[in-house]
Amino acid sequence: MRNLFLFLWRYNFFIFFLLLEVLCGYLIIRNKSFQRSSFVNSASQVSARVNSSISGITEYINLKNANEALARENAGLKSLYPDVYYVDSALKRLANDTIYKQQYTFITARVINNSVNRRNNYLTLSRGEKHGVAQEMGVITSDGIVGIVKDVSEHYSSVMSILHKDSRISARIKKSGYIGSFVWGGYDPFKGELKDIAKHVKVMPGDTIVTSAFSAIFPEGIMIGTVNEVNTETGSNFQEISVNLSVNYGSLRHVYIVQNNMRAEQINLEENQHDN
Amino acid sequence: MIIKIAQLFFRFLFLVALQVLVLNHIQWSGYINPYVYAFFILMLPIETPKWLLLIIAFILGLVIDMFSDTGGMHAAATVLIAWARPGVLRLIAPRDGYEPETKLSPQVLGFRWFLTYTSMLILLHHLVLFYVEVFRFSEFFSTFFKAVLNAGITVLLIILGQYLFGRGNRHERFIG
Known part of the structure; x- marks a missing residue:
């Protein structure tokens, strides 16, 4: 026992160092998992407040661009307004609440970091628990997908961008309907990769890639990007497809958080399947 | 003593603010993000006790982590260089050792000494940080390149900062 204490005393500096490193490792691992949220994150009060005031300044500078983007979106939405359409048929349809059940609701949010x-x-977004945001909700903008709430x-929420090592999103080629998965290769914030598309599928540069209906996080048909380059001469059974992202992630200002009202039902059903 | 502590505290705030408000927002080619805040650990007075070094490094790392959503990555890298600092100082000590209360700056100990000292510790810091961030062997060489490039830029910024703001002590070299 005495020797043990002597040993501890002699190497106290090294042991203290190891303890701190282990603590850091614990924090890193905790931060990686979705289920247990960490306490060292930018949604915490102090850092969120600083980020919020800084983004207030940069947001003012970028007001012009934000206005233009919003005006564009308004124009798009206006063209969907029922009054714009000329009703060509005399037949009248009755919309009934029992038929049209709302599946997605959207929460607007400001990007503060x-x-x-x-x-x-x-x-980091300026909306939190108080506004109905929860973990693993999708985040989109008018141009395409952004990420998943972590x-x-x-009052705040922290979002894993799709520009992340672990992001993997179920995607569909709009024209042919084939399903693959979208990942980010790193380094270039304007490009991503589409994987798991078999070689016999014809893919042309310029084809649109959208989200599939498989995930319970994003609605179907949200834009991801367009095909940039296709390489079919690979060693595996799949093609290498590089994708130009449709969203400029460097200049995000206003985003929407997607709430799927039927998510719990879908997840439950799919989990039952795994048990059998 | 009190003045010295206040000075260090302001330097801490300045470096954290510089890192969080300016350097974290550089969005140029996706490669460049220097972490200059680690300079605070290098600059601490030479007579700082070892255990205090570790505690200060841990707090500094956690503050940076809090602002950049990285869990404990910055804390891990910063604690590692705080642990390595006494060894590196001993390794590159001048012939007659350090005099008490020596200021660790290029004006006092010479440019070559300062360059070796900062590049060794900053490179160690950046390598650990970038490898922990990627945590994958398949990107070994690109990560290595990124770490070395950013370490170079950080060292350059530190040296520029030293010659621009490290004021007043030029004559000490001739006296001491």
């Missing part, structure tokens, strides 16, 4: 130059990128505090 954002990065694109790391291997794993995150955003941590939530009372």
Whole structure:
């Protein structure tokens, strides 16, 4: 016992160092998992407040661009307004609530912190638990998908961008309907990769890639990007497809958080399947 | 003593603010993100006790982590260089050792000494940080390149900062 204490005393500096490193490792692993939210994150009160005031300044500078984007979106929405359409048929349809059950609701949010130059990128949004945001909700913008909510505090939420090592999104080629998965290769915030598309499928540069209906996180048909380059001469059974992303992640300002009202039902059903 | 502590505290705030408000937002080619804040650990007075070094490094790392959503990656890298600092100082000590209360700056100990000192520790910091961030062997060489490139830029920024703001102590070399 005495020797043990002597040993501990002699190497106290090294042992203290090891303890701190183990603590860091614990924090890193905790931060990686979705289920247990970490307490060292940018949704915490102090850092979120600083980020919020900084983004207030940059947001003012970028007001012109934001206005233009919103005006564009308004124009798009206006063209969907029922009054714009001339009703060509005399037949009248009755919309009934029992038929049209609303599946998705959208929460608007402001981006108060954002990065694109790391291997794993995150955003912080100005909406939190109080506004109905929960973990694993999707985040989109008018141009395409943005990411998935990872941590939530009372007023803020932290989002894993699709520019992240672990992001993997079920995607569909709009024209042919084939399903693959979209991942980010790293380094270039304007490009991603579409994987798991078999070689016999014809893919042309310029084809549109959208989200599939498989995930319970994103609605179907949200834009991801367009095909940039196709390489069929690979060693495996699949093609290498590089995708131009439709969203400029460096200049995100306003986004929508997607709430899927039937998510729990879908997840439950799919989990039952695994048990059998 | 009190003045010295206040000085260090302000330097801490300045470096954290510089890192979080300016350097974390550089979005140029996706490769460049220097982490200059680690300079705070290198600059601490030479007589700082080892255990205090580790604690300060841990707090500094956690503050940076809090602002950049990285769990404990910055804390891990910063604690590692705080642990390595006494060894590196001993390794590259001048012939007659350090005098008490030596200021660790290029004006006092010479440019070559300062360059070796900062590049060794900053390179170690960046390598650990980038490898922990990627945590995957398949990107070994691209990560290595990124770490070395950013370490170079960080060292350059530190040296520029030293010659621009490290004021007043030029004559000490001739006296001491």
